Amino acid sequence: MRISELSAQTGVTVPTIKYYLREGLLPEGERTAPTQATYGERHVERLRVIRALLDARVSIAETRRVLEALDAAPANAHDLLGAAHAAVTPPLDEGLDLADAERLVAGLGWRPGMCDPAVLGDVARALAGLERAGFAVSDDVMPVYLDSARKIADAEIAGVPSESAEAAVRYVVLGSVLVEPLLLALRRVAQQVASAERFGGAEH
Amino acid sequence: MRISELSAQTGVTVPTIKYYLREGLLPEGERTAPTQATYGERHVERLRVIRALLDARVSIAETRRVLEALDAAPANAHDLLGAAHAAVTPPLDEGLDLADAERLVAGLGWRPGMCDPAVLGDVARALAGLERAGFAVSDDVMPVYLDSARKIADAEIAGVPSESAEAAVRYVVLGSVLVEPLLLALRRVAQQVASAERFGGAEH
Numbered sequence: 001m002r003i004s005e006l007s008a009q010t011g012v013t014v015p016t017i018k019y020y021l022r023e024g025l026l027p028e029g030e031r032t033a034p035t036q037a038t039y040g041e042r043h044v045e046r047l048r049v050i051r052a053l054l055d056a057r058v059s060i061a062e063t064r065r066v067l068e069a070l071d072a073a074p075a076n077a078h079d080l081l082g083a084a085h086a087a088v089t090p091p092l093d094e095g096l097d098l099a100d101a102e103r104l105v106a107g108l109g110w111r112p113g114m115c116d117p118a119v120l121g122d123v124a125r126a127l128a129g130l131e132r133a134g135f136a137v138s139d140d141v142m143p144v145y146l147d148s149a150r151k152i153a154d155a156e157i158a159g160v161p162s163e164s165a166e167a168a169v170r171y172v173v174l175g176s177v178l179v180e181p182l183l184l185a186l187r188r189v190a191q192q193v194a195s196a197e198r199f200g201g202a203e204h
Numbered sequence: 205m206r207i208s209e210l211s212a213q214t215g216v217t218v219p220t221i222k223y224y225l226r227e228g229l230l231p232e233g234e235r236t237a238p239t240q241a242t243y244g245e246r247h248v249e250r251l252r253v254i255r256a257l258l259d260a261r262v263s264i265a266e267t268r269r270v271l272e273a274l275d276a277a278p279a280n281a282h283d284l285l286g287a288a289h290a291a292v293t294p295p296l297d298e299g300l301d302l303a304d305a306e307r308l309v310a311g312l313g314w315r316p317g318m319c320d321p322a323v324l325g326d327v328a329r330a331l332a333g334l335e336r337a338g339f340a341v342s343d344d345v346m347p348v349y350l351d352s353a354r355k356i357a358d359a360e361i362a363g364v365p366s367e368s369a370e371a372a373v374r375y376v377v378l379g380s381v382l383v384e385p386l387l388l389a390l391r392r393v394a395q396q397v398a399s400a401e402r403f404g405g406a407e408h
Contacts, residue, residue: 081399135383178334
């Protein structure tokens with residue numbers, strides 16, 4: 001199909017499609033003339049994934065790396081997960097102290113060397129951010145965070161499809177990133193429900 | 205203290221402090237001369253909160269609204285939570301279909317009218333993003349998300365301090381927003397741990 005049809009079918013404007021092509025997010029179409037190319041189903045699907053990632057506030061640079069992880073498709077699901085995480089995790093800052101983060105994630109079953117240090121760095125950065133703001137997660141709440149994270153991850157990893165590499169890639173790469181806004185939104189609704197129950201907020 | 209001392213004490217450069225003043229994130233200091241102002245402890249603390257919010261990828265505009273929620277300090281903790289959520293939640297798009305989101309959050313104990321429709325809109329947007337990307341959360345995993353969100357919220361809301369309004373404000377406003385990066389980072393580590401266990405990833 002032509003770029004105009006690709007646009008009509010996906011609802012993404014032609015200038016935006018051209019921008020994704022320039023940014024290397026969308027692979028080039030097949031050239032049919034010096035100024036014309038033809039696009040197929042994989043462009044339609046790729047555009048859907050790009051829009052979903054950008055809508056989930058993933059940056060252009062991170063989206064490019066997530067798509068690279070999708071395309072590279074390491075054979076091993078564990079390596080794939082690492083690639084997906086690395087795509088959306090800033091590199092480890094030198095001098096970031098990981099000791100508190102390591103102590104904390106021991107509660108997840110983590111042991112030294114078990115995961116990408118950059119992902120551990122994300123925990124350390126989050127803890128440092130809380131500390132800078134003078135906010136402490138209480139000893140009653142932190143175990144609930146750890147327990148919930150572990151239960152969520154167990155259910156998710158148990159569901160990694162084993163019938164095809166492509167299905168596993170989509171599940172791991174998109175599931176680890178795209179589900180984040182859903183989890184945060186569910187927490188906010190649950191907070192309002194729990195708050196209404198405790199503080200008797202207005203129910204219209 | 206002078207702006208240079210405020211900078212030295214917080215590690216935020218003078219041009220950045222001036223930027224926050226212009227953007228209305230940081231209240232003006234007390235004028236001591238036409239071109240000089242003096243700053244106090246509340247500026248130090250406010251700068252810490254601003255940095256923590258921006259580090260947590262909250263936008264400048266959202267940070268301004270979170271700080272307004274901190275300053276307005278509604279008397280009722282439930283209203284306060286609503287104000288904090290509203291500050292970081294985009295307004296409800298017209299035409300966004302909330303039916304699926306409403307069905308889903310019923311599993312959190314939510315009932316019609318119980319929470320800010322904008323927060324429900326966040327759930328609907330997250331679901332729409334997943335659908336656009338052709339990603340479905342399985343029936344085995346979704347109940348775990350709901351159960352975890354509810355357990356997390358219950359623990360958090362049970363911990364809202366009741367001894368002072370100021371403590372409640374800090375807890376609710378900062379806790380609801382600043383904890384998000386920690387929760388996402390813990391999920392990523394837990395996924396790597398669960399994945400190493402299932403797929404026998406390398407352990408160095």
